[in-house]
Amino acid sequence: MRYHALNDLRVVDLTHFIAGPYATKLLADMGADVVKVEPVWGEGGRKLGPRRAGIEDRGGLFAFLNLNKRGVTLNLKHERGRELFAGLLDGADLLIENFAPGTLAALGLAPDELIAKFPRLSVVSISNFGQDGPERDGKLNDLVLFARGGWTFPVGERDREPLTPPGSLAQYVSALYGAVAAMQALAARDLGLGHGQHIDVSILEATVATMIYETVTFQYSGIVRSRAGKRFAVGPFLIVTLKCKDGYAGLHCVTDKQFEELCDLMGRRELASDSRFNTALNRMLNNDALLEIVEAFFIGRERKWLYREGQRRAIPLVPIPSVAEVLEWEQTRARNYFETIDDPVIGKIRVPGTPLRLTSHRGEASRPAPRLGEHNREIFGGRLGLSDSAIETLKRAGTI
Amino acid sequence: MNTIFDGKVRVLDISMGWAGPLVGQMFAEMGADVVKVEDTHHFDWWRGSLSMAPPETQPIERAAVFNTANRGKRGVTLDLASARGIEILKRLIEVSDILVENFSPGVMERLGLGYDAVRAINSRLIMISMPSFGSDGPECNARGYGNTVEAMAGVTGLTGYHDGNGQRYTLSNALGDPVGGLHGVFALMVALRERERTGRGQLIELAQVESLIPFVADAMLDYQFTERVPAARGNRHREHAPHGIYRCAGDDNWIALACESDDQWRRLASALGIERLADDARFTSESARKANEDALDAELSRAFSSISADDCVALLRDAGVLVAPVNPAAAVIADPQIQSREYFVAIDRAVVGTHLYPGAVARLPDTPLRADAPAPLLGEHNRQVFAETLGMSDDDIAELERTGVIGSSPRQHRVA
Numbered sequence: 001m002r003y004h005a006l007n008d009l010r011v012v013d014l015t016h017f018i019a020g021p022y023a024t025k026l027l028a029d030m031g032a033d034v035v036k037v038e039p040v041w042g043e044g045g046r047k048l049g050p051r052r053a054g055i056e057d058r059g060g061l062f063a064f065l066n067l068n069k070r071g072v073t074l075n076l077k078h079e080r081g082r083e084l085f086a087g088l089l090d091g092a093d094l095l096i097e098n099f100a101p102g103t104l105a106a107l108g109l110a111p112d113e114l115i116a117k118f119p120r121l122s123v124v125s126i127s128n129f130g131q132d133g134p135e136r137d138g139k140l141n142d143l144v145l146f147a148r149g150g151w152t153f154p155v156g157e158r159d160r161e162p163l164t165p166p167g168s169l170a171q172y173v174s175a176l177y178g179a180v181a182a183m184q185a186l187a188a189r190d191l192g193l194g195h196g197q198h199i200d201v202s203i204l205e206a207t208v209a210t211m212i213y214e215t216v217t218f219q220y221s222g223i224v225r226s227r228a229g230k231r232f233a234v235g236p237f238l239i240v241t242l243k244c245k246d247g248y249a250g251l252h253c254v255t256d257k258q259f260e261e262l263c264d265l266m267g268r269r270e271l272a273s274d275s276r277f278n279t280a281l282n283r284m285l286n287n288d289a290l291l292e293i294v295e296a297f298f299i300g301r302e303r304k305w306l307y308r309e310g311q312r313r314a315i316p317l318v319p320i321p322s323v324a325e326v327l328e329w330e331q332t333r334a335r336n337y338f339e340t341i342d343d344p345v346i347g348k349i350r351v352p353g354t355p356l357r358l359t360s361h362r363g364e365a366s367r368p369a370p371r372l373g374e375h376n377r378e379i380f381g382g383r384l385g386l387s388d389s390a391i392e393t394l395k396r397a398g399t400i
Numbered sequence: 401m402n403t404i405f406d407g408k409v410r411v412l413d414i415s416m417g418w419a420g421p422l423v424g425q426m427f428a429e430m431g432a433d434v435v436k437v438e439d440t441h442h443f444d445w446w447r448g449s450l451s452m453a454p455p456e457t458q459p460i461e462r463a464a465v466f467n468t469a470n471r472g473k474r475g476v477t478l479d480l481a482s483a484r485g486i487e488i489l490k491r492l493i494e495v496s497d498i499l500v501e502n503f504s505p506g507v508m509e510r511l512g513l514g515y516d517a518v519r520a521i522n523s524r525l526i527m528i529s530m531p532s533f534g535s536d537g538p539e540c541n542a543r544g545y546g547n548t549v550e551a552m553a554g555v556t557g558l559t560g561y562h563d564g565n566g567q568r569y570t571l572s573n574a575l576g577d578p579v580g581g582l583h584g585v586f587a588l589m590v591a592l593r594e595r596e597r598t599g600r601g602q603l604i605e606l607a608q609v610e611s612l613i614p615f616v617a618d619a620m621l622d623y624q625f626t627e628r629v630p631a632a633r634g635n636r637h638r639e640h641a642p643h644g645i646y647r648c649a650g651d652d653n654w655i656a657l658a659c660e661s662d663d664q665w666r667r668l669a670s671a672l673g674i675e676r677l678a679d680d681a682r683f684t685s686e687s688a689r690k691a692n693e694d695a696l697d698a699e700l701s702r703a704f705s706s707i708s709a710d711d712c713v714a715l716l717r718d719a720g721v722l723v724a725p726v727n728p729a730a731a732v733i734a735d736p737q738i739q740s741r742e743y744f745v746a747i748d749r750a751v752v753g754t755h756l757y758p759g760a761v762a763r764l765p766d767t768p769l770r771a772d773a774p775a776p777l778l779g780e781h782n783r784q785v786f787a788e789t790l791g792m793s794d795d796d797i798a799e800l801e802r803t804g805v806i807g808s809s810p811r812q813h814r815v816a
Contacts (some may be wrong), residue, residue: 005590005591005593005594006590006594008597022614026586030590033799041737049454049618049622050618050621050625051625053625054626058592060618060621060622060624060625061617061618061621064614064617064621065617066534067692078545084718090588090599094679094810112499118667125692129737130737130741130763132740132741133737133740133741134736135423135736136446136737136739137739137768138717139722140722140724140738141658141660141722142721142723143590143635143637143643143644143645143656143657143658144656144657144658144723144724144726145653146656146785147645147654147656147724147725147726147727148656148724148725148727148732148735149727149732150572150727150728150729150731151571151572151573152572152645152656152726152734153572153654153726153727153728154572154728155569155571155572156561156569157558157561159649161644161645161646161654162645162654162726163559163560163561163569163634163635163637163645164558164634164635164645164656165555165559165571165572165575166555166558166616166619166632166633167555167558167616167618167619167620168615169555169571169575169615169616171405172579172614172615173575173578173579173582174631175762176579176582176583176586177582177762178762179586180426180582180585180586180762181636181761181762183586183589183590184404184430184589184762184764184767184769185764186593187404187405187430187589187592187593188764188766188767189420190593190596191405191408192405192406193766195475196768197764197765197767198765199762199763199764199765200759200762202741202743202761203763204735204737204738205738205741205743205758205759205761206761208732208743208758209578209758209761210575210578211572211573211732211758212464212465212468212469212573212757213464213465213572213573213574214573214728214732215729215732215733215756215757215758216464216465216467216468216644216755216756216757216758217464217465217729218729218730219464219729219733219755219756220462220752220755221464222742224728224729224730224731225572225728226652229569230567230569232547232570232572232574236449236452238762239547240570240571241551241556241570242806243567243726244415248556248557248566248568250547250548250550250551250556252544252545252547252548254445254545255445255449256449264809274519276512279449279451280448280449280451281449281451281452281453281454288584294785301417307542311516311539311541311542311543314543315543316542316543316544316545316548316580317543318542318544318548318552319551320556320568321540321552321557321558322554322557322623322629323554323557323558323616323619323620323623323630324612324629325554325557326552326553326554326622327620327623327624328622330537330538330539331534331537331539331540332531332537332610332613334536334537334538335536335537335610337532337607337610337613349621350620350624351620351621352610352613352614352617352618352620353610353611355583355606355607355610355611355614356583356590356604356606357604357605357606357607358587358590358591359515359552359602359603359604359605360591360600360602362593362600365696379569385768389647397611
């Protein structure tokens with residue numbers, strides 16, 4: 001889905017893989033004119049993620065993360081490539097990049113110099129560890145990032161190894177911080193500052209920022225949260241993933257009211273006034289006994305029944321769906337959340353829609369992700385005024 | 401110019417928990433005037449329960465999570481079940497730019513504050529509603545919080561050990577909440593920019609679950625391409641091995657490591673002095689290591705069990721292997737990279753004293769974000785906001801206190 005709220009914004013997108021491309025996708029979905037600049041061999045993320053059988057050079061994730069962008073190729077090691085790049089920056093509001101720190105400077109494209117040359121431009125840099133510090137140039141992957149940032153230690157069984165979260169969740173979190181930062185730089189510029197800035201977003205810090213349970217709670221209580229198995233933690237609540245007859249269900253029982261309703265759901269109203277469970281503090285002290293009772297009840301019930309009967313009582317209780325079930329979930333269907341894209345290479349795929357509904361706009365269908373260099377002619381010819389023969393020459397020289 | 405907004409944007413935050421309050425907190429970082437409204441009976445549930453400690457110790461002022469997510473706001477109380485409370489809230493709406501709410505669908509309408517009513521009061525106001533599953537659709541009334549949103553987005557279904565019995569685990573950080581909040585901030589920044597052009601506010605709807613689903617798009621595409629539901633992989637990787645978490649010497653000390661090439665694997669083996677494993681036919685290539693991963697993990701676990709986590713990390717980092725300690729909270733705060741960038745900020749907050757809080761993530765050199773102001777006590781700024789911002793007299797405010805419309809201590813029962 002594509003809105004047009006930001007259609008006066010010009011973004012030069014020098015990102016690859018996930019954190020950068022998702023940041024620019026958020027802007028593109030809001031209507032910003034995003035031109036994705038790739039090396040002539042394509043960015044590393046083109047082959048990323050699940051691929052349809054027989055299609056090696058275009059991953060499904062690339063096709064999702066780069067919707068609504070136009071794509072050009074440029075060899076920034078060629079002087080002519082850098083000149084054309086400067087042409088794209090002229091009049092642009094944002095340059096967004098997620099190379100290793102120092103990469104742009106080594107190409108003669110240091111962000112501060114770019115801003116000096118194009119004062120209205122802001123540069124958002126998203127990197128593993130930030131633009132400075134002793135480990136600025138260090139490497140990360142998702143497993144190592146989650147572990148270091150504190151997400152992993154409290155997850156899993158007490159007597160087993162900690163369990164990492166799935167996928168690349170923190171890359172997306174960093175993308176969000178990057179997209180927000182881009183809007184912040186524009187707001188600052190337009191509300192009085194008058195010029196752009198070079199913004200530094202560290203993926204490690206974005207990971208830590210979303211872990212306030214550990215870092216702050218620990219200082220207050222002095223207690224390190226250890227792995228609590230199926231429970232989120234042992235506390236004055238029951239936040240737990242429970243086995244039921246046909247899968248798993250997630251329960252979030254925190255308030256007195258939710259607990260009373262849970263007792264009602266189980267047909268055990270007397271538990272609400274039981275001296276072991278009648279206050280939040282007692283529910284923490286007797287958390288194991290409480291869990292045992294609830295577990296025994298859930299194991300004999302079906303997910304759908306628990307969901308319906310729990311929610312009827314305003315208990316946050318949900319079935320735990322597979323990603324396949326999320327794709328088929330009635331609620332997402334009714335809201336037309338997933339969007340079907342007819343990708344020119346991969347064919348039809350269903351992808352998540354934009355999470356934001358701006359009531360001032362009607363959204364329109366997304367444009368598929370660009371093929372490598374798909375908009376070279378449109379951008380270099382249209383925006384920069386190059387002739388067909390000049391474009392042909394650049395192509396032969398390997399500059400585009 | 402010190403901050404982006406320099407107090408020129410006012411945010412009215414009537415949300416609770418984390419997702420909504422994070423929106424207000426991030427606007428406070430930008431220098432907006434953020435007024436958080438609570439009810440003395442139904443105060444923000446993230447303050448915790450009154451039963452946790454004796455009243456004189458002020459238990460609801462001791463919630464680390466509340467005190468983090470509400471930094472930099474002015475706090476007022478209003479009884480939203482009373483006509484007078486709603487009337488005052490409407491006056492605040494009149495002088496605000498943004499209204500943040502994350503009640504269940506229908507609650508704002510019942511309070512007489514649906515978007516049409518809000519727009520009639522202030523057409524420039526931008527209102528954001530953050531229901532868990534959306535404001536329409538057959539399941540829009542279902543209750544969800546961070547963890548339940550995470551489940552319905554498909555995240556929990558992917559979180560389990562590779563050799564588990566199917567047990568699924570919730571993430572440690574209620575990710576659905578901050579992700580909803582971050583999307584909310586982004587949406588509001590877009591709408592504010594648009595308002596500069598059009599002069600009009602609008603309603604933004606953000607279904608929290610819809611903001612988290614994109615994070616597992618790869619698993620959804622995998623399912624579409626293979627027609628197989630992706631299995632929980634635990635600490636393992638689709639292609640690479642070793643890729644896991646291993647116990648080191650000491651109590652509950654672990655490291656996470658990954659080798660993404662044969663070369664990294666050989667360097668790991670030589671750093672640990674276990675070259676024999678690198679030459680073992682079961683482990684020479686990535687596909688062989690993947691096929692014999694249980695045996696590989698058992699060998700590595702033996703090798704690490706007598707070395708401290710710090711030593712392991714130092715050895716392997718020097719060898720160019722992807723590695724990190726599995727950090728508990730204190731170690732995250734002490735992380736040398738985090739420390740060198742002064743990411744955490746010290747804040748002295750009434751009742752609890754001085755602690756370190758996570759700072760603002762984005763570094764904007766010319767308009768720095770400010771994450772160093774404390775969260776308000778319940779009703780702390782009643783007098784300031786109602787007198788200075790709404791121009792009420794001392795008598796008006798005393799009357800509101802007497803009738804229980806406002807207050808600064810939690811109440812179990814309403815004033816009759």
